[in-house]
Amino acid sequence: MTVFADRWTDRLRSGFPLLAAMQVRLIGDAGAWQLHAPFDPNRNDHATAFGGSLSTLATIAGWLYVNEAAGETLDPDLIDVVIQTGNAHFVTPLQADLVARVMPVDDAELAVFHRTLARRGRARLTVHATVGDGKTEAVRFTGQYVAVRLPQSPQ
Structure with missing residues (x-):
């Protein structure tokens, strides 16, 4: 695993007990x-992937x-990200390991997100993800997330 993958796998499993039970791990790099x-x-x-696991993996x-x-805009330790809305469309049953991928967000949308977050300390971003077996798509997911700058504690 890469340092990036190790760091996120550890954070996901320790921060979300459900993800530890699901045995979620990140593969790849930044x-x-x-x-x-x-x-x-x-x-x-029914011997298919549980819908709750599929939607959880997409949400995460x-x-x-x-x-x-x-x-990329603010200190990662001073950011809180939460989901505001999410919608999972279940396309087909899955009988294999679960693989979630996020579709790249348009550069112009990312630029607006970064500017707004830097200026206001709060910004929204909509992302699209799929979950499947790496070849077949079982779920299409759209989620809107809010990133918020946390108050800095006095030194």
């Missing part, structure tokens, strides 16, 4: 990454993307 979760702990009673992939984007 330039190209995916979230993975093995099928077995994420299956349902978007959250991570926005954290990384916000960290």
Whole structure:
């Protein structure tokens, strides 16, 4: 694993007990990454991937993307990112390990996000993600996230 992958895998698993139970891990580096979760702990009673696991993985992939984007503008330790709205469209059942990918956000949209975050200390970004087995798409997800600059504690 890369330092980037190790750092995020540790943060996800320690910060979100559900993700530890799902055995989520990040594969890749800052330039190209995916979230993975093995099928077995994420299956349902129909021997397909559990919808809650699929939507959770997509939601977290978007959250991570926005954290990384916000960290380009502000100190990552002074940012809080939360999901505001999310919509998962379940396309087809999945009977394999889960792989989540975020579609790159348009450069112009990212520029607005960065300017707004720098100026106001708060900005929204909509991201699109898919979850599947790496070849077949099982879920299409759209989420709007809010990044907020945290108050700095006195030194």
